[in-house]
Amino acid sequence: MVSKSRFVYYGMSVLSAFALAPLANAQALNGKPKAVLEEVVVTARRREEGLQETPLAITALSADYLDAMGVSSIADVETLSPSLQFSQTNYKAPAIFIRGIGQRSGNPVLDPGVGVYLNGVYVPRSDAQLLDAVDVANIQVLRGPQGTLFGKNNIGGALLVDSKRPNADAVEVELRVTAGSYGRKDGKLTANIPWANDAISTRFAVNSKRSDGYIDNVNSSHNLFDEDRLALSQRTIWYATDTIEVDVFSFLSRIDERGTPYSCRFQNSGAILTQGVYRGSGGENLQQACDDSTALADHFKVSQNDQDAVYAIDNQMHALTLRMPVFGFDMESVTSIAFQDNIRISGDSDGSSVEGVGVGSNAGNFVFQAGGISAPSADRNQFTQELKFNGSLLDDTLNLTFGVFYAREELNNTLDGTDVGDKGLVGIPGGAALGLPLPIPPELLLPVQANTASLADYENETRAIFAQASWDVNHWLQLTLGLRYTEEERSAVHTMIVPDYDEYANRLNAQIGSNPAILLPVVHLMDGIYSPVSRGQYFAYEAPDVPLVFLPSIKGNTTFSEFTPLFTANFIAPESLADTLNFDSLIAYFTLSDGFKSGGLDVRSTQTGSVLQQFDPEQVRNTEFGIKIDALDQRLRFNVAVYQLDYTDLQVALYERGSTNTEVVQFTGNAGKAVVDGFEIELTALLGNWTINANAGYTDGDFIEYDLGTNTADGFAVVDRSGEAFPQVPQNVRGMVVQYDWQSPIGRIVPSLQYYYSDEIFIGTDYLSADYDSSFIAQYETFNARVLWDVSEQLSFSGYVNNLKDASYFVGGIAVTSVIGVANRVPGSPRQFGVEMNYRFQ
Template sequence: MILNTRRFYCCVSALSAFLSVPFVVAEESNSKTRAVLEEVVVTARRREEGLQETPLAITALSSDYLDAMGVSSIADVETLSPSLQFSQTNYKAPAIFIRGIGQRSGNPVLDPGVGVYLNGVYIPRSDAQLLDAVDVANIQVLRGPQGTLFGKNNIGGALLVDSKRPSSDATEVEVRVTAGSYGRKDGKLTANIPWTNDSISSRIALNSKRSDGYIDNVNSSHNLFDEDRLAVSQRTIWYPTDTLELDFFSFMSRIDERGTPYSCGFQNSGAILTQGVYRGSGGENLKAACDASAALADSFKVSQNDEDAVYAIDNQMYALTLRMPVFGLEMESVSSFALQDNIRISGDSDGSAVESVSVGSNAGNAVFMGGGLTAPSADRNQFTQELKFNGSLLDDTLKLTFGIFYAREELNNTLDGTDVGDNGLVGIPPDAAVALPVAVPPAFLLPVQANTASLADYENETRAIFAQASWDVYDWLQLTLGLRYTEEERHAIHTMVVPDYEEYANRLNAQIGTNPAILLPVVHAMDGIYSPVSRDQYFAYQAPEVPLVFLPSITGGTTFSEFTPLFTANFIAPESLANALNFDSVIAYFTVSDGFKSGGLDVRSTQTGSELQQFDPEQVRNTELGVKIDALDQRLRFNVAVYQLDYTDLQVALYERGNTNTEVVQFTGNAGEAVVDGFELELTALLGNWTINANAAYTDGDFIEYDLGTNTADGFAIVDRSGEAFPQVPQNVRGMVVQYDWESPIGRVVPSLQYYYSDEIFIGTDYLSGEYESSNIGQYEIYNARMLWDVSDQLSVAAYINNLKDSSYFVGGIAVTSVIGVANRVPGSPRQFGVEVSYRFQ
C-alpha cells in the first residue's frame, strides 16, 4: 500500500508535540478529572517510538517544558538529564560529555565525543555546537554510544535537536521578551505562516540575546560571560504531491563576545612561563598576579587581560530533506551544507592580568599583526548526504532501518597561535635557562622572543553504510541487531610561522641610543634566547615588530575504517505480569554496542620545526542493562540504566615542554585503556497538583593503561598516569524540579523550584597536574526558582531567580601545570533574576 506522505508526516508532527518530561494530560474517570503522564514519542532509533517502549537510555524534553524551565540554549539542558555535562575547559565553546566520554579540546583535528544533530544534520565542530534554542520542538539526549544509526559515530552519545514543523492551519505569531540583572535583554519572535492551498507553510524565528556579563573583570571596564548573539532560523515544508514532502531548513547565527573568565590558581613555580619576567600594565610576576586573581574568587570577580579572551564565530546551515514512499518503504534523503567563518577564538591561558600567554585563533591573529602581517581569513564548510529507508516485514513484526551516509568537511586557513608577553618579548632569569654557553650574573635577564603561529588546511571525508532490524519474536521479546561500516579519510597541510631570530636581534639593537638605559647590543644565542642585558635595559625596550618566517609546509594523509555492531534484547512484561507487580507497564533491556571516533593527524610544532603525526581512533564497547516502569495509573515514571564502558585509545590533548627552553607544545595523542562504570535514574511523579522530576547519575572512570611519552623538566620520559582521576566528569550528579500547578481565579500559576548538585571535577591536563589539589574543582549545589503565570491563552508572564543562595562555585577549568604552572578555574553564575513576557497573536 502506498502511504499518503503528507498525512503521515502531519500525524508525526502531531505526535511529536507530546514529547515532554513530563507531559500531563487530563483524563476523565468517574466524572472526575485526574492528571496522568502521557506517552512520549522519540526518534532515538530513527523511527517514531514510545519512550517507555524504546530500549535505550533517553531524556526527552519538549518545547513546552523547555519554555517552562527557561531553557534558551542546549547548554541549559545539563541539569535536566543525568550523565550530561557541558564542561567549561578552554575558550568558550562547550565541551560536551555523556557518561564521562567527550572531548575537552577544541582542536579542529578532533571530532567531538558527543554528536549534536540539528534536524538530523551533524554539527562537526564543538565551537559551533552551542546552538541557541531558536524554535525548538524537542531535544533528545541519547546516552551511550550511537554507533549504528547516526551520521557520525558518537562514542559518548548524541543530542538530537529538532525545530518545530510549520503548520498549514493558521497564521500564528509569538513575541517573547526577557529583562533581568546584569543587563539581560533578550527578544524572540516566532511566526507560523501558511502560504497557499495548504501545500506550503513556513516557520520563522529570530532570537537576540544580550547581557553585560556577570563576572566582573577588575582589570577592565568589561565584564565576562557577556552575551551578544543573534540567530535566525526558518523551516518551510512543501507538498508538491500527496506522497512527496520537501522540507527546507536554514539556520544562521552570529556570536561576538568576550571569552571565558578564569580564576587563576598558582601551582608550579618551576613551570616555563612562571619563571618569566613580563612587561606591561599587569605586572612582571605571574605568581603575584595569579594570587591576586585567586583572592577574588568568592566575589564572582577575576583579574585578566581584556583582549586575550575572545569568542566570535558566524554559523550558517542549509538542509533539504525529501520524504516519500519508495517500493513500500519510507525514504528520507537529507542534504546539508554548513559554513563557519569570521572565527576569532582565544583564551587567556594564564588567567591573570599579566601579559603572559594567550592561545587560539585570535592569538594567531595577534602574532601576525605583531609581525606587520594580516592573517588569511579562516573558514570551515561541510557537505553531508544521507539516504535512509524505514520499513517493516512479517506483519510489522520485523522493522528495518538502513541507509548510507557521506560527509566532506574542509577547514581552510585554520589559524592557531601562541602570543607570549609583550608581542613575544619576555625576560627570563639565568637560572631558568639550561645549557647556557657561559655563566650569566643573576642580576641580568635574558630577552626571549617566544611568539609562534601556524596555518593549516584539513580535509575530512566520511563514508558509511548502516542497517538495523528489530524483530518482535514474541509479544514479550524484541531482538535488535545493528551494524555500521565507516571509512574515514583525513588529509592535512600545515605551515609553521616562526620569528627570524637574527633579524629580531637587529631590531632590538637598533634601539641603542634611543634610551639611556639601552646600552648593550644583543645576539641570538639559542632557542629564541638572546644574550643578557640589565633589567633596566630589558624594561626600556620598545617591543619591535617581529619578523616572521614561513617554514616549508608539511602534508600528510591517513585512513581509518571500522565495523560497529549493536545487539539489544528487550523484554516487555505481559499485561498480567505488569498488573501482578502493580505496574502499568514495564520493560527490561540488555544491550551491547560499539562506538568509534575517527583518528587523525596533528602537528607537533616547535620553534625549530614541525612533524605531522597520526593519532588512532577511539573505540568503546557499552554493556548496559536498563528498566523502564510506568506505575500508579500513569502517575509515576521510573527509568534506570546500569552500564560499563570499555574504552581504548583515548584521544587526549597533551601539553608539554618543547625542545627548547621557552616553548610550550600542544598536540594530540592516545592514552591506553579505561573503564567507566555507572548508573542513571530518572523519575517523574504526579502527586495531585504537584509534579516532581528527578534525575541522578554515578560515573566512575578508571584508567587501566595511561602511559605517555612526554618532555619533562628532566628530559623525555614515559610517564605512567594511570592513577589520575578521570578528567572533566563529576562522579555524582543529581537534580530535581518540583512544581505546583494552580488554576487560580486570575489564571494558571505554576511556581517551581530546581535543585542541582555536582561532585568535584579533575581539570588537569599533564603529568604534573595530579600532584596539586588545585587541579580539582570542588563540589557545588545550586537552587533556582521560577514562577509562571498564564494570564490567558495568549499572555504568559514568568519571573525567575537563579542561584538563590548566591553561592560562589566553579563549573570547570583547565590546569596546565608543567608548562604554564597554573590551574584556571571557571566561575559559576552569581544570583540572577529577571522577568519574561510572552504574547501569542492568533
C-alpha cells in the same frame, strides 16, 4: 578492569530503588489521579517510537518543558539529564560529555565525542555546537555509543535538536521578551505562516540575546560571560503530493563575545613561564598577578588580560529533506551544507592580568600583527548526504532501518597561535634552568622571543553504510541487531610560522642609544633566547615588530575504517505481569554496542620545526542493562540504566614543554585504556497538583593504561599517568525540579524550584597536574526558582531567580602545570533575576 561483582552491585542498588519508588509514591496519592504523564515520542532509533517502548537510555525534553524551565540553549539541558556535562575548558564553547566520554579540546583535528544533530544534520565542530534554541520542538539526549544509526559515530552519545514543524492550521505569531540583571535583554519572535493554498507552510524565528556579563573583570571595563548573539531560522514544508514531502531548513547565527573568565590559582614555581618577567599594564610577576586573582574568587570577580579572551563565530546551515514512499519503504533523503567564518576564538592561558600567554585563533592573529602582516581569514564548510529507509516485514513483526551516509568537511586557513608577553617578548631571570652552557647571574634577564603561529588546511571525508533490524519474536521479546561500516579519510597541510631570530636581534639592537638604559647589544644564543641584559635595558626596549618566517609546509593523509555492531534484547512485560506488579508498563533491556571515533593527523610543533603525526581512533564497547516503568495509572515514570564502557585509545590533548623550555606545545595522543562504569536514574511523578522531575548519575572512570611520552623538566620521558582522575567529569550528579500547578482566580500559576549538585572535577592536562589539589574543582550545588503566570491563552509572565544562595563556585577549568604553572578555574553564575513576557497574537 572493574570487577563483575562491582558491576552487579550497582545494578542491585538501582533495582532496590526501583522497587521502593512506586510504593512510596503510591502511599502519597489519595484517590484517583486527575492527570497522567504525556506520551513522549522519540526518534532515537531513526523512527518514531514511544519513549517508554524504546530500549535505550534517553532524556526527552519537550518545547513546553524547555520554555517552562527557561532553557535558551542546549547547554541549559545539563541539569535536566543525568551523565550529561557541558565542560568549560580553554575556550568559551563548552565541551560536551556523556557518561564521561567527550572531547575537551577544541582542536579542529579532533571530532567531538558527543554528536549534536540539528534536524538530523550533524554539527561537526565543537565551537559551533552551542546552538541557540531558536524554535525548538524537542531535545533528546541519547546516552551511550550511537555507533549504528547516526551520521557520525558518536562514542559518548548524541544530542538531537529538532525544530518545530510548520503547520497549515493558521497564522501564528508569538513574542517572548526577557529583561533581567546584568543587562539581560533577550527577544524572541516566531511565526507560522501557511500559504499556497495550505500546500506550503513556513515557520520563522529570530532570537536575540544580550547581556553585559556577570563576572566582573577588575582589570577591564568589560565584564565576562557576556552574551551578544543573534540567531535566525526558517523551516518550510511543501506537501508536493499526498505522499511526497519537501522540507527546507535554514539556520544562521552570529556570536561576538568576550571569552571565558578564569580565576587563576598559582601552582608550579618551577614552570619556566611563571619565572618570566612580563611587560605591560597588567604587571610583571605572574605569580603575584595570579594570587591577586585568587583573592577575588569568592566575589564573582577575576583579574584578567582583556584582549586574550574572545569568542566570535558566524554559523549557517541549510538542509533539504525529501520524504516519500519507495518500494514499500519510507525513504528520507537529507542533504545539507554548513559554513563557519569570522572565527576569532582564543583563551587567556595564564588567567591573570599580565600580558602572559594567549592561545587560539585570535592569538594567532596577534602573532601576525606583531609581524606587521595580516593573517588570512579562516573558513569551514561541510557537505552531507544521507539516504535512509524505514519499513516493516513479516506482518509488521520485523522493523528495518538502513541507508548510506556521506560527509565532506573542509577547514581552510585554520589559524592557531601562542602569543606570549609583549609582542612575544618576555624576560627570563638568568638563574632559570634553560640549559645554557654558562651560568647567568640571576639579576640579569634573558630576552626571549616566544611567539609562534600555524596555518593549516584540513579535509575530512566520511562514507558509511548502516542497517538495523528489530524483530518482535513474540509479544514479550524484541531482538535488535545493527551494524555500521565506516570509512574515514583525513588529510592535512600544515605551515609553521616562527620568528626570524637573527633579524629580531637586529631590531632590538637598533634601539641602542635611543634610551640611556639601552647600552649593550644582544646576540641570539639559542632558539628564541638572547644574551643577558640588565633589568633596566629590558624594560627600556620598545617591543619591535617580530619578523616572521614561514617554514616549509608539511603534508599527510591517512585512512581509518571500522565495523560497529549493536545487539539489544528487549523484554516487554505481558499485561498480566504488569498488573501483578501494579505497573502500567514495564520493559527491561540488555544492550551490547560498539562506538568508534576517527583518528587523524596532528602537528607536534616546536620553535624549530614540526612533525605531522597520526593518532589512532577511539573505540568503546558498551554493556548496558536498563529498566523503564510507568505506574500508578500513568502518574509515575521510573527509568534506570546500569552500564560499563570499555574504552581504548583515548584521544587526549596534551600540553608540554617545547625544546627550549619556554614553549607551550599542544598535540594529540592516545592514552591507552580505561573503564567507565555507572548508573543513571530518571523519575517523574504527578502527586495531585505537584510534579516532580528528578535525575541522578554516577560515573566512575578509571585509567587502566595511560603511558605517554612527554618533555619533562629532566628531558623526554614516558610517564605513567594511570593513577590520574578522569578529566572534566564529576563522579556524582543529581538534579530535581519540583513544580506546583495552581488554577487561581487570576489564571494558572506554576511556581517551581530546581536543585542541581555536581561532584568535584579534575581539570589537569599534563603529567604534573595531579600533584596539586588546585587541579580539582570542588563540588557545588545550586538552587533556582521560577514562577509562571498564565494570564490567558494569549498572555503569560514568568519570573526567575538563579543561584538563590548567591554562593560562589566553579564549573570547570584547565590546569597547565608543567609549562604555565597555573590552574585556571571557570566561575559559576552569581545570583541573577529577571522577568519574561510571552504573548501569542491571534
